[in-house]
Amino acid sequence: MLDKASFMKNNNDTELNLSCPIPKSDYDKILLAHGGGGTLSHQLLNKLIFPQFDNEILSQHSDSAVFSIDGKKYAFTTDSYVVQPVFFPGGDIGSLAVNGTINDLCVSGAEPLYLSASFIIEEGFLLEDFWRIILSMKKSCEKAGVKIITGDTKVVDKGKGDKIFINTSGIGLIEEGINISPKNCRLGDFIIINGRIAEHGIAILSAREGLEFSTTIKSDTAPLNSLVKKMFNVSKNIHCMRDPTRGGVSSTLNEIALESQIGILIEEEKIPVSEEAKGACEILGFDPLYIANEGKMIAFVSPSDAERVVNEMKKHDYGKESVIIGRVTEENPGTVLIRTKIGTKRVLDMLSGEQLPRIC
């Protein structure tokens, strides 16, 4: 094994001696929460990664990077899926990897075209299970009308991975006139969600722990591209969209509030949560607003168009329970408030620390 001194000598590289911007006194090791989508994830991105790779596209900090070639706008995104267990009620790591990347593209306003699929498999993983994942990915691609056009397969020694990790990256095309960004959120915009929250996270956790409600709560994993297309058909005043995955609705709304410096007010009683999910959250001590979703999207839409958009969404399989859950306010820019069922308001923070690791 090469030690650090000889690495430095070998690479003879003073540039690599820049000191780390996060002091050792904060922490010196990567923690599970660095991958949780909350405060520590954002710290890693904002202090270590973004400043080094800084460029005008990355600095949009969007679900997908948007770039132009010859006046045409494209979206490009990547995600590695490390969900555990790899098979769970309602889906598996394969459908999740396909749907998740499709959703990152479509909430950026892009029509998903092509995906890549890259597998890191642990030695000894059952071939039959790998085969089942491949079939599931195929089915998900067909459902969404996208193609996997390139890929890679790596195998790591037993005990150096965890069954299978899948990276999918995706390319989409953004039609002229569509411009989706937190920066476009406007005072008065209505905030829409396409259905019940928290089901993916609860499904994963219950599968992992063998809990009883594992038979009733299924992951909501689904490709949202055809739903988003329907929304654009009836409105050009959709300003911002995002899928509330890691960190849940709460972290997603906080990201948008921070990036756009708008205030957000959410009505607790409007937020769709099934009785089963609510019950599971109570037993487990979780707040559904912080639980990951994999078939949900939040849209910020002009008040003039919001009702029309919701009505259109309700016609779609993945939007039947679409509802307006809040709006953009003048007060408290950068902050998300929730009006509780009893009428009081409280601040809804970003997820801090780790709630559910390896949820996607």
Next chain:
Amino acid sequence: MLDKASFMKNNNDTELNLSCPIPKSDYDKILLAHGGGGTLSHQLLNKLIFPQFDNEILSQHSDSAVFSIDGKKYAFTTDSYVVQPVFFPGGDIGSLAVNGTINDLCVSGAEPLYLSASFIIEEGFLLEDFWRIILSMKKSCEKAGVKIITGDTKVVDKGKGDKIFINTSGIGLIEEGINISPKNCRLGDFIIINGRIAEHGIAILSAREGLEFSTTIKSDTAPLNSLVKKMFNVSKNIHCMRDPTRGGVSSTLNEIALESQIGILIEEEKIPVSEEAKGACEILGFDPLYIANEGKMIAFVSPSDAERVVNEMKKHDYGKESVIIGRVTEENPGTVLIRTKIGTKRVLDMLSGEQLPRIC
């Protein structure tokens, strides 16, 4: 944990009951060799993956997928890097991940534009080491003139990963008139390589095992996009290019011979190998032709242009030792022959089984 029966029930899906095309009597588990780039890797691709995701772009089976939008040709590629150790003489997993994906794009004839970077980090990985990898990626991007515009970070529990895995995907633009494919190889084409082989693989192995030649042999990891650009400047008759990574020069030539159904004859004495690498291979019992490279490319060029291309390559830092190592023959289509130093010919097979796991 969810068992298979309840998964099937939950997903209520007969499509997922298709039986695996590789019989259990062959093997029922993923082996390290499935990721080695040799025969078993190809079997996994050809039997399990390609038939399911079949489409006209994927079926090119190229280093990058090539697709067209509005008459413009793009290349799209992905690779997950799982190299062990993550720091090695001449580079690290970060520079490898950037250079490797750049090279997959440029050997497809594309100018690399944008990369994604997705990290799977094991809990407990030193923040300082992660920081060093970020700096190294930044430097590699600057050297090659490409930008990382999107990314993802996941953390897995300690013992469920191995320090860090990095996926990079990339998008490139293919200029009009450039058409690179094994199918374009023609009888008489000269085969060019841009320098000494086997150094990446030996560097990794020696770092891993703490062998003595670890101080003298460094990985050749390098971005080849500016070299390839120079080649296109002097010739439009470059028919096929590929980077001989996993499985080495031998596996790459076999892939090309198989896909294009041409015969290949290589001259052993022309193949550039340093004395150090040769010595290391002898001690370790390896054939340099099967060892991975990370800064090498093989090009098939018209006889009329080959010398001009080689002369141009020699002016470039990564092409100083460029040389013609063989040619396309009429005999033995689909097969690679090597003429040994004593004048005899023998078949050069694709790597079978596993030579060096986790080399990239």
